[in-house]
Amino acid sequence: MKTPLVSHRSFVDAPLIGILIAVVVLMAILSPVRFLSPLNLESMAYQLPMLALLSLGMMISMLTGGINLAIVSAANLTGIVTALTLKLLTGGDSASASVAITLVAMAAGLMSALAAGALMGFLVAYLEVPAILATLGAMTLIDGINVVLTRGYTLSDFPGMLLAIGNGAILGVPAPFVMLIVVVLALHVLLARTRFGFDLYMIGSNLTAARYSNIDTRAVLMRQYLLSAAFSALTGFVMMGQFNSVKSNYAQSYLLVSVLACFLGGVDPFGGVGRLSGMVLAVVILQAISSGVNLMRVDPFFVTAMWGAMILALIAINHFSGRWRRSARLAEVARTLGVEQRPPPVGER
């Protein structure tokens, strides 16, 4: 009998299915003909991957109790570097780039995202900077670099291969959606079945104990942020394909939504808890809501206000159900049981 590698109790998996059904039903009622139409479903399938990739990248960083505020900035960076490289290699006529040149440019874009990931990884793993602050710094730095690189302009006109990634279809299924499925499956294997996944969850549960258990926490944390940045890169490519342009400040509202997706999907911001199944459901739910309100011509700014309100609501729910406070409570138990400790110097938080 195969036991699951990582055992943990997650937030709400069954209820998420219920929420999904409820949302779909609600949206269908509000936009009777159009919500469930094949056109809309197809459109959702094209839009979902962007949201999903960013949310998964965010989830990866939350598993160890961290966060990646630079996730969108790194995606933009990828797009910008790729676009600039294309321009450079084709002498200005990016749309005519061959597959080989496109791949080279994409590699450059990926490298830039990984560099960002390495910076964040270094700050968090080796300088022990809290992830929120490290990625805040990285986010502003990358945003600044993005602006400098583009001088505020939009770069556009990309070769067919990139457009295919964003808008193409494989056997009738949207290409980005196919890519997403492959990525999700790979991520599942990585998290549930490999040493790296095991280490991630252990570090998220107790960093000190993980260190004492011969887990190379620094190396794992570094790899974690590199992986998270890779997701940013993938998102960047999809964005290039779908918008056929890149700018320094695209998709900024997605940062908020990816955090929301993680909370909804049952990821504990203190680390150690989070299932891919919950994430997938959460992302689908949010996409359904997004498409649904779009069909109703709701003001997009109202939508961002709504996302903000939803995060607050989720925080409240988690507070009242006491789930997130388990970590804080466990630390208190350890202290109170009075297992003897030398008095720590007061300067230590």
Next chain:
Amino acid sequence: MTDDLLRLSNIDKRFAGVHALKGVDFSLRSGEVRCLVGENGSGKSTLIKIISGVVRPNEGEIWVAGEKVSNPTANEMIRRGVHVIYQDLSLFPNLTVAENIAMPHVAESGKVLIDWSNINATARQAMARINAKIDADAVVGELPVGLQQMVAICRALTGDVKLLILDEPTASLTKVEIDQLLNVVADMKSRGISIIFITHKLDEVLKVADTVTGLRDGSIVGTFERSALDNDKLVEIVTGGPVDQSRFRLAKRERKKLLEVRNLTKRFNFADVSFDLYEGEILGIAGVIGSGRSELAIALFGVDPADRGSIVVDGRERRIASVQDSVEAGFACVPENRLTQGLALKRSVADNLIAAAIESCVGPFRLIDRNHRDALIAKWIASLSIKANDPQVAVETLSGGNQQRVVIGKWLATAPKIFILDGPTVGVDIAAKSSIHQIVRSLAAEGAGVILISDEVPELIRNTNRILLMRSGRIQGEIESDAVTSDELQRMVEAA
């Protein structure tokens, strides 16, 4: 009864599967200095937290100065004159000495504006009372621990104190500072202030106590007059006498040297530590907290490596700069704090057991071979008799003894050459202690070298063949375990 300053009746407290206090009764008169003694995990800290109002008991009542306290919160108890100097000192590291000392006074006065001259005066007054020479403008976070402790004590003296609780106050103080502290205690006593003094340095107990209360395993053993006590009796109160009289006997055979440590030094932690460890032996390290013994263990294990010195394992010189280096050299470590260092409480027993050995279950593509993993887990659960119905339950639900077995089991799976155990039976009830001792002895019997660090002198004597005495960061001596009695060793450990 009526001149009791403090009275607790039938206090009961449980958390996370541990029954910390079992129906405890406790009372104290004005001007009485009571020492509270007991092993780690006996319930001392919990009792103190209940008296100070930080923790609410599940059952029981508290009376202060004859009045029942219906709502024993921290603020309420402070209001009634109960002050605690916590082990963590509870100071503000970013503020000055003067401000830290005067803060409770300022908070209570309710004034909106700050009068800095008043603050400085209050601080100077309090420092004068115990003759503390500290720069009032120094930032507390930058002071050494001993001075920080003085600041904490000065702070308690600014209010209307009826009962002062000191939780292991001398752990990081120099001899001079300790004497100063004991004088302060005597001074406060003469002014009618009651003191509860928690310490496990038995010579301090004999110096300062009027009465002594012993706690063991969540229950009060008894309260005794100082005059009726001596060192032997104290040891007996604390340990409850040996349950298991058996002793570890070293198998006599040709043994090879497993570990040779020479001049291991780490600034602010220990200096010039040198010793040898042979196959099959259990080497004890005795010393109080602040002696550097746990710091030594951490350095050998690579968590906080030494600055210089040599470590030779099995004839090979090893550079240990990380846990990975240490494990590769053949070390394993059961750390001092099981809950914060030894286990990931939220995770299952299975995950914790396999954590150190997981690499051996990794196959192609870094995928984990689940069958191999499950087999290993099952083997160690059986071999160590870990009582868990289902390996998937969270390890926090296990008893202390079983939790410790999980930590040990985690390392057995890596077949280490050298096992370092720091306080392996802390917070484990008496019955489980001896079975853990059996496990430790069997480790040695199977050829590993074991280093056993412990606070408990009887534990060291019964389970080791040699003991190193560590004090102030240095090895002060070495003795054969069967050449010394408990009391003698206790005295040697306590000696300043």
Next chain:
Amino acid sequence: MKSLLNRSEFYLALLILLLCVVIGSLNPHFFALQNILGFLKTSSVNGILAVGVLFVLILGGTPDVSFTAIAQVVEYVVVLATLRWGGDIAVGFFIACALGAALGAVNGFLIHYFRVTTIIVTIATFNVYYGLLYVMTGGGVIFVVPRFFKDFGEYLILPTTDASGGVFGLSLLTVLWAGALALGWFILRRTFLGRSILAMGGNEIAAERLGIRTFWVRMFVFAFVGLLSGVAAIAHTAIVLSAIPNSIVGKELEVIAAVVLGGASLFGGKGTITGTLLGVLLFAVLRNGLVLLNISSYWYDVAIGIAITVGVSFSAFQQLRSRRSKVNVIVAQAA
């Protein structure tokens, strides 16, 4: 003298001086009084906001990022209200302070009650406030604002006429900024409330144990940030004489970077008014310099990012170093 050298503010002041010298030597117009008074006026908005940010950082933990949204909302409300119902600058300030404090208080309540880090809650409230602003106003720009804004913004103390007939002097806005700094200093240094903020930043548990009412202190801090955001909004309107929805929003990180550079720790418990002033001045000089030297202002954004990253790394590095050298054992001398 030694204690002066130890303070990071000293080095910051040196850096500013250095920057001034460099810029001034490349473009002497930098030193013109007119220029200096000019950028002191325009940076008063950031300066006022910075005082609020300082308080939040001292209280502990991650920064508040919603204060610009609060300012933006207040700006619109005040302009629309006074356009509709008339009023003067006093009325404007009143509405700004009250509304700003209220919006800030919401943050304080949510953060304390749910015990979630400030930045996550304020990312959410930022979007709620900003989103709703857009929805209610349709994102429209208001090009005509009541006259009193102009009067307030252009009022000069000690007006002087220069050679070409232009008038310049000390702006009321700069005075307003100075007032905010003075108020911040007074609270932090002279009131128990201020000391409580510092105490909570240093060790919140100890503060609670002492009976400090952490809930109310927190509520005050966030209401204060909101209030200052409101004041900054008025100052901003007085300068730009319009209401544009993303004119203040977007400055959050710039202000936070200035405060961090000024020595406030992102871990809490540390920070001074002097440092905040210097931090804002540094960025103001930098910006002014970029304009005078005709360098692309995009580098300004990079500078902000570098400032935050360096500030964060530096604090962490210091913490790491102090942990490495903590005295665990008082090691005896060799026998």
